[in-house]
Amino acid sequence: MAPDHTAVRCALWRAMHVQVDxxxxxxxxxxxLRIADPGDDWRERRDMDPVATRAFRAAMVARARFVExxxxxxxxxxxxxxYVLLGAGLDTFAQRETGGVSRLRVFEVDxxxxxxxxxxxxxxxxxxxxxxxxxxxxxxxxxSGGAWREPLTAAGFDPGRPAVVASSGVTMYLTKEATATTLxxxxxxxxxxxxxxxxxxxExxxxxxxxxxxxxxxxxxRSSGTPFRSFYTPEEMLALAREAGxxxxxxxxxxxxxxxYFTGRPDGLRPSTGEDLLVAST
Numbered sequence: 001m002a003p004d005h006t007a008v009r010c011a012l013w014r015a016m017h018v019q020v021d022x023x024x025x026x027x028x029x030x031x032x033l034r035i036a037d038p039g040d041d042w043r044e045r046r047d048m049d050p051v052a053t054r055a056f057r058a059a060m061v062a063r064a065r066f067v068e069x070x071x072x073x074x075x076x077x078x079x080x081x082x083y084v085l086l087g088a089g090l091d092t093f094a095q096r097e098t099g100g101v102s103r104l105r106v107f108e109v110d111x112x113x114x115x116x117x118x119x120x121x122x123x124x125x126x127x128x129x130x131x132x133x134x135x136x137x138x139x140x141x142x143x144s145g146g147a148w149r150e151p152l153t154a155a156g157f158d159p160g161r162p163a164v165v166a167s168s169g170v171t172m173y174l175t176k177e178a179t180a181t182t183l184x185x186x187x188x189x190x191x192x193x194x195x196x197x198x199x200x201x202x203e204x205x206x207x208x209x210x211x212x213x214x215x216x217x218x219x220x221x222r223s224s225g226t227p228f229r230s231f232y233t234p235e236e237m238l239a240l241a242r243e244a245g246x247x248x249x250x251x252x253x254x255x256x257x258x259x260x261y262f263t264g265r266p267d268g269l270r271p272s273t274g275e276d277l278l279v280a281s282t
Contacts, residue, residue: 001113003036005224006169007089009047011036013057014064016043020050021269026261027061027068031092035121056213059271062257066277067166067196068093074164074194075104082163084109084152086182087170090118094134095127105135107157109148112138149185162192162282169275172200172221172228176240179230183244186282193282195246198275199232206274207255214274237278246280253277 002008011032018025033042042048071093074080081103085091088108108115115138122128135155139148153159165186171179186195206214221228232240234251241249254277258270 001111002117003090003114004226006221006226007114008036008038010060010169011090011092012038012042012045012048013053013060016048016050016053017057017061021054021058022265022267025061026058027065029061029064029092029096031095031125032090034125035090035092035118037121055210055270055272058262058269059254059257059273059275062254062261062271063168063198063275063277064091065261066252066257067168070194070196070279071104071164071166074162078162078192080162080164080192080194081105082157082161083107084157084163084165086148086165086167088134089114089169095122105156107135107137107152107155109137109139109152112140160190162190162194165189165193165195167195167197169198171197171232172230173226174229176230176232180240180244183240183246183280187241187245187280189282191282195241195278195280197237197278197280199237199278200228200230201274201276202231202233205233207272210272210274213272234276237276241278241280245282247282249278249280251276252279 014027014029015033018028018030047053071083083093083104084107085093086109088110091108094106094108115136119136127133135157137148137151137155139151141148149159157163167182183195186193203211203214218228234253238249238251254271254273254275262270
């Protein structure tokens with residue numbers, strides 16, 4: 001079973017940022033493109049139009065850079081040495097040079113079919129025997145009722161030590177009940193653990209210029225059989241985190257990532273709005 005279209009699109013947009021956008025690059029990642037292996041004509045896809053997708057790919061690399069900066073910060077300042085990606089898709093953190101975090105053990109939790117496909121692609125590209133090799137943890141979220149803690153521990157995760165847990169581009173596909181369950185599971189991790197989770201805003205909180213893009217994404221997700229199920233205001237997401245038991249929770253707006261990573265660029269590249277982040281700690 002190949003990865004879903006969203007995972008492939010994210011990987012290709014990350015590569016497009018390197019190939020199309022002027023430096024400095026917010027994130028340098030063309031390994032996902034190699035894993036996806038979309039064919040020589042991939043740049044001709046409708047969803048790869050370099051102009052129409054400009055703001056979307058900027059948002060994609062901005063959220064990835066923010067997460068990886070947070071992981072590096074927790075590793076350097078607090079000695080956290082476990083990183084869990086829920087719904088890892090074609091993420092390539094474990095394959096790229098990420099100086100200063102070489103001690104991290106990386107656990108990728110994803111559906112069995114797409115994960116086995118990724119395992120084979122990594123082996124074909126020579127990433128199975130060198131570098132920081134990720135622990136791939138197959139979980140059928142639907143069949144297991146969202147239970148991922150047990151298989152994660154069986155794969156070598158130490159529940160007694162703090163970790164960074166990332167969930168990017170996932171909550172919109174889940175019911176709010178499922179997300180609340182995930183938050184409770186993460187809040188029960190060892191003290192000093194950190195969660196970073198992205199979520200989609202309701203349309204009325206999205207910048208007017210970005211609303212057509214949100215509508216198009218929503219329609220596209222519906223037509224592909226993976227509809228968006230949940231949207232959150234920042235207040236709703238913060239309330240869910242506190243109810244789940246997190247000691248601290250803060251909201252990071254997508255707009256703030258534009259200020260953080262794109263200020264002063266001569267090409268005027270800026271990320272679209274519509275997806276914000278929750279950062280919470282135990």
